[in-house]
Amino acid sequence: QKEVEQNSGPLSVPEGAIASLNCTYSDRGSQSFFWYRQYSGKSPELIMFIYSNGDKEDGRFTAQLNKASQYVSLLIRDSQPSDSATYLCAVTPRLGGGGSNYKLTFGKGTLLTVNP
Amino acid sequence: GAVVSQHPSRVICKSGTSVKIECRSLDFQATTMFWYRQFPKKSLMLMATSNEGSKATYEQGVEKDKFLINHASLTLSTLTVTSAHPEDSSFYICSARPSGQGLAPLHFGNGTRLTVT
Numbered sequence: 001q002k003e004v005e006q007n008s009g010p011l012s013v014p015e016g017a018i019a020s021l022n023c024t025y026s027d028r029g030s031q032s033f034f035w036y037r038q039y040s041g042k043s044p045e046l047i048m049f050i051y052s053n054g055d056k057e058d059g060r061f062t063a064q065l066n067k068a069s070q071y072v073s074l075l076i077r078d079s080q081p082s083d084s085a086t087y088l089c090a091v092t093p094r095l096g097g098g099g100s101n102y103k104l105t106f107g108k109g110t111l112l113t114v115n116p
Numbered sequence: 117g118a119v120v121s122q123h124p125s126r127v128i129c130k131s132g133t134s135v136k137i138e139c140r141s142l143d144f145q146a147t148t149m150f151w152y153r154q155f156p157k158k159s160l161m162l163m164a165t166s167n168e169g170s171k172a173t174y175e176q177g178v179e180k181d182k183f184l185i186n187h188a189s190l191t192l193s194t195l196t197v198t199s200a201h202p203e204d205s206s207f208y209i210c211s212a213r214p215s216g217q218g219l220a221p222l223h224f225g226n227g228t229r230l231t232v233t
Contacts, residue, residue: 032219043209043227044160051219088160092219102218103150108159 004091006107014115019076021087021110026070029094033065035074036088038109044088048074079114086111117143120212122225129200130233137195137228139166139210145190146212150222151183154207166193190215200232 003026013019021035032051036044048063050056050072056063062075072091076083086109092102119142129135139149149166164185165173172185182204184196193212197204207229211222 032221034221036224041207041229043207043224046221046223049221090222103162103165104222106160 004089004105004107006087006089006110008108009111010113011110012113012115013079015079015081017079017114019079019083019112019114021074021076021089021112023072023074023089023107024070025072025089025091025105027091027093027105028067028070030067030070030091031094032092033063033072034090034092034104035061035063035072036090037083038086038088040085047087076112079112081114081116084112084114118214118221118223119143120210120223120225122210122228124228125226126229126231128231128233131201132199134196134198135200135230137197137208137210137230139193139195139212139225141191141212141214144212144214146193147190147215149187149193149210149212151185151193151195152209152211154209154227156207160209163195166195168193197230200230202232205230205232 005024034049035047037047038044050063050065060077064073088109089107090104121140123138147168151163152160163178166185166187168187174180187193209227211224213220
C-alpha cells in the first residue's frame, strides 16, 4: 500500500513566522511531489511541485525534497493569516499506467492556522 | 494555463433523481481525468479515473452503476450520480493534467457541492 503521511495538526504559528509542513512517503520510486492548499469548502489549489532532490523556492514558499529519506517539506516564510488552510502533500508513485494515468496519492493534510 | 472548469458549483436535488456534473479542460487536452469526493473535514477520496474513449476505472468500493462516468472528448468528462440519496451528499471535485504529461501536477476544478434532500 503506497502511503503519504502528514501530521494532521493543527499547526499554529504567529503572523510573520515560518511555517514548516512535513510529509513522508512509502514508495521509494515516487517520481513527482506536490503541495496543494485547500481552504475550507474549496477545492485544492497547487502551491508547489518538485521533482529533484534539494530546494525549490517560489516567493514565500520553499519545497524541499530528500528522496533518500523519503521526505518532502514545505516552508512558508512570513506567514500570513490568509495562509490559514489545509495543506495537502501529494506524490506520483513509480507505477501508474503511463501517459496521463498517473494517479496522485494524497496525504490527509495538515491544518495550518496563522494567528494575527 | 491548465484551467479546469467544473459545473455546476452547487446543486440540490431530491432523493431518487439523477445529477450530472461536467468537468472541462479549458486550455489543454486531457486523455484522463480524475474524480474525487470529499466529505466535510475528511480527506480527498479518489472515486474513479475517466479515460477518453474507453471505460472509466473505478476505485475499490465505488459503485460504477451509481456513479456513471463518460469521457466523451479530450476536454470533457461527466459524472452522473444516479438515483441520488442523502448519503451521496458530498463535495465532488474533478482534476486533470495535459495529455502525455503524466508526472505534471493535477489541476482541480472548483468542485460541485451536492445536497440530496
